[in-house]
């Protein structure tokens with residue numbers, strides 16, 4: 001029996017962290033308002049709460065227009081339809097992100113082109129984009145991950161130079177600002193998710209923001225089953241589905257948005273305190289601080305783990321040990337998308353993969369992005385934002401558990417098998 005919980009010792013933290021999502025009386029009142037008004041759905045379009053939320057959310061991100069939709073994946077898909085991505089067009093995406101960034105590209109029968117991430121930010125490496133541009137490229141879809149931004153100072157002029165559009169995947173970036181401009185307002189459109197883990201949530205939900213009225217109208221018609229948009233200045237009709245958000249969800253989002261700045265502040269204070277505890281601990285690192293981020297979106301907190309400084313004890317063992325010490329965290333949070341279980345695709349389902357090519361593209365075999373692979377399989381450790389919402393004692397308990405595992409790292413030697421089982425158990429716990 002060792003000192004670590006994974007080898008039979010006492011866990012460092014026994015109390016569970018407060019659950020996420022959280023709510024107050026504001027959500028209850030907002031829900032009651034919908035209930036008694038008898039207008040529960042998205043028709044007449046837009047609903048009162050959806051309309052109010054869309055406007056406030058856009059304004060909060062310095063954009064002119066905002067439209068609620070029913071998920072973040074639909075938000076990306078609607079944004080792709082807004083810029084008229086056509087079958088066979090290529091869209092540049094980061095290799096390290098959730099599959100939900102890439103699925104919408106395939107669903108409009110476009111071709112995702114994977115580009116590696118920057119090791120300092122874990123976001124799309126702007127330096128590598130130009131070499132991935134071909135005559136078929138139509139758009140760049142950067143994702144703002146790990147409380148960092150893809151380098152929009154490079155990406156937007158590059159897109160302009162090559163006549164490409166930019167859609168920002170802001171599923172992790174609610175409230176974030178780059179040089180005082182809101183996430184999603186710098187590219188042509190921004191797509192957000194309000195799925196349960198997100199910084200504001202209605203269980204599910206999404207939003208698209210933009211400064212371009214024509215794109216906004218196209219989003220509205222696409223997500224409202226092809227009906228005319230509210231302003232209908234450009235008279236677009238796009239075959240779409242009912243992707244509207246219901247009023248109960250929009251009402252909850254309104255209440256959550258009010259609370260976001262205050263919660264973001266608490267998280268940031270706690271993160272700063274956590275980092276001062278960590279100092280320059282051997283074996284661990286952080287993503288590079290970015291002064292151009294003028295308002296932080298404290299969503300997924302990333303620690304880097306360097307096995308080579310830790311006697312080659314793999315990340316899986318470190319993460320499993322930390323989980324059993326009572327600290328929820330994730331190692332294999334994302335895989336490089338081309339290696340995920342989405343692939344291989346049946347080329348019959350995605351005809352554009354074959355057009356103009358001797359054989360269908362096999363997206364799984366075509367790519368090897370070393371920085372994404374390292375982050376995914378060896379280096380990144382993700383902590384949910386809600387761990388940073390309580391008092392200082394919560395972050396102290398995370399730091400204490402980390403130091404305990406590091407001090408007893410030798411106990412992890414040879415425990416890879418147990419580590420993987422423990423990670424699986426812990427993830428299931430959190431999802432239940």
Ligand SMILES: Cc1ncc(COP(=O)(O)O)c(C=O)c1O
Pocket residue numbers: 071072073074097098100101143169171172192193194195204205206
């Ligand atoms: C990076 C990223 N993109 C897109 C999405 C899609 O959002 P949703 O799950 O609401 O469809 C998510 C959500 O988890 C995400 O994390």
